[in-house]
Each structure stands twice: as structure tokens, then as C-alpha cells.
Amino acid sequence: MKTPDVLARVTVQMRAVLDRQTALSDDAFETDVALEEMRRRYALERVFWNEGGPVMVATVDDLVPGPSGNIPIRAHRPSGASGRPCIVYLHGGGFVVGNLDTHDRIMRTLAERTGSVVVGVDYSLSPEAKFPMAVRECAAVVQHLRAAGAALGIDGNHISLAGDSGGANLCLATTLYLRDEAPGQAIRCLILYYGMFGLRDSLSQRLFGGEWDGLARADLDYYLRCYTTGPLDLESPYLDCLSADLSAGVPPCYIAASGLDPLRDDSLALSALLQEADVPHRLRVFQGVLHGFLHHSRMLPEAGEALADGADFYCGLLAATAR
Known part of the structure; x- marks a missing residue:
């Protein structure tokens, strides 16, 4: 099949981002x-996009016990108040x-926009750690914060998950894993940015993906x-989450997709x-942008709209449960 000229469809700002990349x-x-070398290049390219942004009242790096050793975490606190909801x-x-x-x-932007403590998880990467180790580690962090989050100013009874791409997959997989393996560990909300949820083939995978986003079929x-x-x-079901039973134990979800992303149809x-x-x-498809666009709020x-929209969805749930 003839595939579209993806780069001809991106916005002017997205084109400028690609040039900067x-x-x-x-x-x-x-x-x-x-x-x-792949990890070095990825980290180097991300330095620019992480400069600036919201300033936190406190940022704390810590270690959480996990199934195969300690798991590094980073907690961003946007205010000095304790007992805040938490987004992992x-x-x-x-x-x-x-x-x-x-x-x-x-993470800092979500913390500022939601007023919640945002805790990042440095789960074990592959291929050194194979599935389902990352799922089990993320679940261990949630369970730790539920039991001992007060030390970080967290309300352990109000934990949500957010993530992008493979991290969005881990959010849904961790929720399902906790539902099945640790009843009573309910997650309040999921904020899912352009995730991979299990489709092995789709129209969007046939149309999009290339050297510009590093998501060609290969x-x-x-x-x-x-x-x-x-x-x-x-x-x-902890990888192909679309095949899981989603009728119970899945909290309200914000789902953001990018219109030119091979993973677009996973979100749909x-x-x-x-x-x-x-x-x-809530599903929102952002047109004219590529996979990974959440990083590029500087340009x-x-x-910025996707981060704000996800935060608004989450805050609306907080307000509804507070009434």
C-alpha cells in the first residue's frame, strides 16, 4: 500500500522540533x-527538552524495595502541604x-498543574530485565507508597498512574496486575499518553512510523x-492489555494520541x-504531531495542551470525589 508523506503533514512547530532534534x-x-550508545544518544537529545519548566518546593530521590532489588524513585512536591494525592x-x-x-x-509540569506529588519510577530496562519485571517493580512502588508515602507528603489512599508510550502500557498493565494479584490496591485515575496497548498490526502501523520518530516496523x-x-x-494481558478484562478494576482514564503515530490506533x-x-x-487525538511530542513543551x-488536558481530567476527578 502507498504510505503518506508523514513529514508533509506535521505542523510548522513540529517541523521545527524535528530540526532541533x-x-x-x-x-x-x-x-x-x-x-x-542508543541510551546515550536518547539521553543526550532529551537534555534540552528538560531544561526550565516549573520549580518544585522539593524534589527527593529515594529507593524503594522491589522484587529484585531497590528501585530508584524521584518525588516532585509542588507545595509544602502534606497528605497530597500522588501520581506515579x-x-x-x-x-x-x-x-x-x-x-x-x-513530571514537574504535571505536579504543578495538578497540585499532586508526582513520583517517577526508574524501573529496570530491557533487555537486561525481561517482562514482567518492570510491571512487578511498578506495582511494588505503588504498594510502598500506599503504605509509607506519608514520608514524602503523600496520601497513600489516593494514588494514580501516568505515563507515555511504553510507560502508558506499564500504567495499564500495573493497574491490572494489582487488581489481579493485590486486591484492595485500587488506582484512582490513569493518564495515558500515546501508549502501546497490544495491537500487533493496525492501519496506523501501516501508515506511519519512520526514522523521524524511531518507530518504523523494525x-x-x-x-x-x-x-x-x-x-x-x-x-x-499485562502486555496485550487490549485482550484483558477491562470491565472491572479499571479507573477513569485520560487517553491522548498523536495523529501521525503508528501507535495511534492502540489508543483508539x-x-x-x-x-x-x-x-x-476521555480520548483526545492531537493532529499534526508525532509520537513522543509530550517532551517538546519548550517549542x-x-x-502543553496535552499535559494541561490530562491534568484537568485528573483534577476533575479529584473535585468530584471531594464533594
């Missing part, structure tokens, strides 16, 4: 280089790249090979399934 770290998203942020990067620094400005296959131990993992499918399951949610209006 090239200047910062050419070929930042290539997957055919050594693992450490799970970063994207195909389960292979990314860390607390590469997504720091996103790249998508690479990330899944790194993350999984074999084909059976792809059938797990999730929205349709949540509609069938009567799960409250891209849609990034």
Missing part, C-alpha cells in the same frame, strides 16, 4: 546501534531507554524482542473497549 543528537532514535509517573522509551532525567520536565519489533522472553509474553482501540465496558474516559503548543 537533529541538531541536538542526530539519529537519536536508531535501534541498530549498540545498546549503551512511568516513563516511556520502549522499555529499553529513558530514566528519571529524560522525563523530568513532564523498531517496534526490536523493542518487543528486547522486552519479552518469547511469543507467549505477547499474549499476556482502548477507548472503544473502555466505552463497551462503561469505564469513564510545541500541543505538548
